[in-house]
Amino acid sequence: xxxxxxxxxxxxxxxxxxxxxxxxxxxxxxxxxxxxxxxxxxxxxxxxxxxxxxxxxxxxxxxxxxxxxxxxxxxxxxxxxxxxxxxxxxxxxxxxxxxxxxxxxxxxxxxxxxxxxxxxxxxxxxxxxxxxxxxxxxxxxxxxxxxxxxxxxxxxxxxxxxxxxxxxxxxxxxxxxxxxxxxxxxxxxxxxxxxxxxxxxxxxxxxxxxxxxxxxxxxxxxxxxxxxxxxxxxxxxxxxxxxxxxxxxxxxxxxxxxxxxxxxxxxxxxxxxxxxxxxxxxxxxxxxxxxxxxxxxxxxxxxxxxxxxxxxxxxxxxxxxxxxxxxxxxxxxxxxxxxxxxxxxxxxxxxxxxxxxxxxxxxxxxxxxxxxxxxxxxxxxxxxxxxxxxxxxxxxxxxxxxxxxxxxxxxxxxxxxxxxxxxxxxxxxxxxxxxxxxxxxxxxxxxxxxxxxxxxxxxxxxxxxxxxxxxxxxxxxxxxxxxxxxxxxxxxxxxxxxxxxxxxxxxxxxxxxxxxxxxxxxxxxxxxxxxxxxx
Amino acid sequence: xxxxxxxxxxxxxxxxxxxxxxxxxxxxxxxxxxxxxxxxxxxxxxxxxxxxxxxxxxxxxxxxxxxxxxxxxxxxxxxxxxxxxxxxxxxxxxxxxxxxxxxxxxxxxxxxxxxxxxxxxxxxxxxxxxxxxxxxxxxxxxxxxxxxxxxxxxxxxxxxxxxxxxxxxxxxxxxxxxxxxxxxxxxxxxxxxx
Numbered sequence: 001x002x003x004x005x006x007x008x009x010x011x012x013x014x015x016x017x018x019x020x021x022x023x024x025x026x027x028x029x030x031x032x033x034x035x036x037x038x039x040x041x042x043x044x045x046x047x048x049x050x051x052x053x054x055x056x057x058x059x060x061x062x063x064x065x066x067x068x069x070x071x072x073x074x075x076x077x078x079x080x081x082x083x084x085x086x087x088x089x090x091x092x093x094x095x096x097x098x099x100x101x102x103x104x105x106x107x108x109x110x111x112x113x114x115x116x117x118x119x120x121x122x123x124x125x126x127x128x129x130x131x132x133x134x135x136x137x138x139x140x141x142x143x144x145x146x147x148x149x150x151x152x153x154x155x156x157x158x159x160x161x162x163x164x165x166x167x168x169x170x171x172x173x174x175x176x177x178x179x180x181x182x183x184x185x186x187x188x189x190x191x192x193x194x195x196x197x198x199x200x201x202x203x204x205x206x207x208x209x210x211x212x213x214x215x216x217x218x219x220x221x222x223x224x225x226x227x228x229x230x231x232x233x234x235x236x237x238x239x240x241x242x243x244x245x246x247x248x249x250x251x252x253x254x255x256x257x258x259x260x261x262x263x264x265x266x267x268x269x270x271x272x273x274x275x276x277x278x279x280x281x282x283x284x285x286x287x288x289x290x291x292x293x294x295x296x297x298x299x300x301x302x303x304x305x306x307x308x309x310x311x312x313x314x315x316x317x318x319x320x321x322x323x324x325x326x327x328x329x330x331x332x333x334x335x336x337x338x339x340x341x342x343x344x345x346x347x348x349x350x351x352x353x354x355x356x357x358x359x360x361x362x363x364x365x366x367x368x369x370x371x372x373x374x375x376x377x378x379x380x381x382x383x384x385x386x387x388x389x390x391x392x393x394x395x396x397x398x399x400x401x402x403x404x405x406x407x408x409x410x411x412x413x414x415x416x417x418x419x420x421x422x423x424x425x426x427x428x429x430x431x432x433x434x435x436x437x438x439x440x441x442x443x444x445x446x447x448x449x450x451x452x453x454x455x456x457x458x459x460x461x462x463x464x465x466x467x468x469x470x471x472x473x474x475x476x477x478x479x480x481x482x483x484x485x486x487x488x489x490x491x492x493x494x495x496x497x498x499x500x501x502x503x504x505x506x507x508x509x510x511x512x513x514x515x516x517x518x519x520x521x522x523x524x525x526x527x528x529x530x531x532x533x534x535x
Numbered sequence: 536x537x538x539x540x541x542x543x544x545x546x547x548x549x550x551x552x553x554x555x556x557x558x559x560x561x562x563x564x565x566x567x568x569x570x571x572x573x574x575x576x577x578x579x580x581x582x583x584x585x586x587x588x589x590x591x592x593x594x595x596x597x598x599x600x601x602x603x604x605x606x607x608x609x610x611x612x613x614x615x616x617x618x619x620x621x622x623x624x625x626x627x628x629x630x631x632x633x634x635x636x637x638x639x640x641x642x643x644x645x646x647x648x649x650x651x652x653x654x655x656x657x658x659x660x661x662x663x664x665x666x667x668x669x670x671x672x673x674x675x676x677x678x679x680x681x682x683x684x685x686x687x688x689x690x691x692x693x694x695x696x697x698x699x700x701x702x703x704x705x706x707x708x709x710x711x712x713x714x715x716x717x718x719x720x721x722x723x724x725x726x727x728x729x
Contacts (some may be wrong), residue, residue, distance in 0.1 A: 341621045341622060344621045344643040344644050345550050345553060345621055345643065346550075346552070346553075347643075347644045348550075348553050348556070348557075348643045348644040348645050349550070349552045349553045349556040351644050351645070351647070352556045352557065352560050352645065352647060353556055355647060356559070356560065356563065382644075383644035383646075386644055387642055387644065390623070390642075
């Protein structure tokens, strides 16, 4: 039953590069990316410097957002798009002698970004720690990709100093630092909001609730206070340490999540970046951008952490509710077993005596004979029901055994009919061919089907639920169909029945699927292998 | 129902009504049946009035059905035991037959036909056991030793060697055993020993 955990994991797009070629659906994204890249690349030139392109590189933000959203399989397409843009802008000039170097310089960053995104996603899929809880993987990729891209540039810079225009360790380190800081700023500034907007547009995420006035006031006060402290420290000649702002952004991220921390980061960036776009000395500019990068990293990680915590809390609450439900069911089961036991004692006596009475009165007065026969029949039926219920409710350690489907369906019918009747629903069950045999744990599988029938009965709108069995070329399919609901209110269920049914069916080597058609009819299909079928 | 298929049956259940109902049911089918509320008094009187078959509940007060089966087996190896229970488990079902020599394990509410079939089978088995025991009861200790080795398939020489007596003496014992048990040949002797 360990498979129970499966449905709790949110489905996400496949992380493995199934194909490196973009699909038609990718094309608008790629065209948009090329345009955004062109614009962002030009804006970045304002913060340019010797040995690196820019201290603020928003194009990297678009790049990681696209890779994250559409998958690392687009790496090749992104590289092609960037090459085309750079040929168009003349960065790569096929007629010049240095075209190959320029080409490699253009290819390297998107290639490394793609690899890092692939690595992080693969890791997150396998990890079971907090690192695999969204949005931690994105945070990791956002910081890891720029760092890795700069590191891969290191051997290039050391081996071919004449090409990058820097020489000596000091200048190389300066150039790489500029590279990392520029990419980091671009990624942290743009990737989170871009992804968030894309999620919002496709309905993948909930619109954030309106923040309370108190939260907004708290965030504003903290941010303003941190700026005030910095200005004060600068005025009295203590330099410009950025720790107050850093702590303020971290606070805001931890308290209010990723969106709030991003807004705080935008405010900080809006105050810093116009200053550094003006002519100022390289050391001061780099220091400011590095501080900005650390503020962003800390703020973003704090926000991500708070969001991840919030998600885990929601998950935990959901599981707590499930556990509570399970605990109640356990008590209920113990109670029913006790009740069944208490009933079975007197019922034994009743059935024996009723049968005797029936036999005695066969030749008596018709009235008496009929009454005795009726009592006997009812007592016998009740005995059968009690035996069946006990088999169902008792603790069973039975191994799967070959089981005729007809028997299974009989059990299900006996268990589900009373409830269907009390809901005013007719349970229509097709005749089952006697030669269909499956390998099953009868009690568990009956539970799975009863759960589906129960769901169907509760959701039923037209008064009929049908349970049919059809043989397929791969085994057998049990189909539960109910009509649409028009007037009935939504039942306060939690979907536990379906989860349990799916876990049981999968443990039997089968699959469970549910489809609701346009007319509102729901079909739940259990596909199971038959005994003795060739694999 | 013929007389040979009917026998003496004790019904043990801590539910008085059920015990009485089962006993009456059995009487209607020709058996001599007696209900008991508690196994302890039955164990006291059992040696004076042994039965062919005992139908017992598993979950009872001080002595449970399995414990009771062990004790009654010591008194009488030729009684058939049938268990019935309102708390059936797979483990108990297996134990009741394999460890406690039960003939059947019935779930309450009782399936009447199955109970009657089991009782008939138990009575027949018990009667066969008793007659076999009766026929070998007259053997002397030495004849009993020879009998035990014979039914295991040993020949006269082997038996003589094993018991440290002469083959001629073994031959004499054999003649006495055949005479006392009224059997004809080794095959019938082996059937008695089962």
